[in-house]
Amino acid sequence: MVTVNYVSPDGTSRQLTAEPNVSVMEAAVRNGLTGIVAECGGSLACATCHVYVDESWLLRTGRAEDCDDDLEDQMLEGTSEERRETSRLSCQLVLTEELDGLTVHLPESQI
Numbered sequence: 219m220v221t222v223n224y225v226s227p228d229g230t231s232r233q234l235t236a237e238p239n240v241s242v243m244e245a246a247v248r249n250g251l252t253g254i255v256a257e258c259g260g261s262l263a264c265a266t267c268h269v270y271v272d273e274s275w276l277l278r279t280g281r282a283e284d285c286d287d288d289l290e291d292q293m294l295e296g297t298s299e300e301r302r303e304t305s306r307l308s309c310q311l312v313l314t315e316e317l318d319g320l321t322v323h324l325p326e327s328q329i
């Protein structure tokens with residue numbers, strides 16, 4: 219199992235566990251976490267699964283602009299909250315053992 223920490227804008231955090239190969243978005247939605255909407259269900263068409271990767275994890279997750287496919291990078295231009303260097307779409311962050319303990323910060327809103 220892989221553990222992910224989701225930090226809300228008010229500083230409260232919730233820790234969830236998921237099987238490897240589940241996305242950060244899926245782990246959140248399956249556990250009823252508010253703060254990630256995921257309108258399109260993970261098909262990279264809504265940008266309502268926006269998260270800010272904790273800077274300490276950015277080398278392991280990579281940045282959106284470094285991904286082979288530039289669709290995520292383009293979709294991040296349409297998020298409701300400001301895009302930052304650490305912005306990722308959580309449906310594209312697939313959990314691996316290497317990401318055990320990952321911390322992501324939730325934006326104020328997704329829509």
Ligand code: FES
Nearest residue numbers: 260262264265309
């Ligand atoms: S869930 Fe729609 S882009 Fe991630």
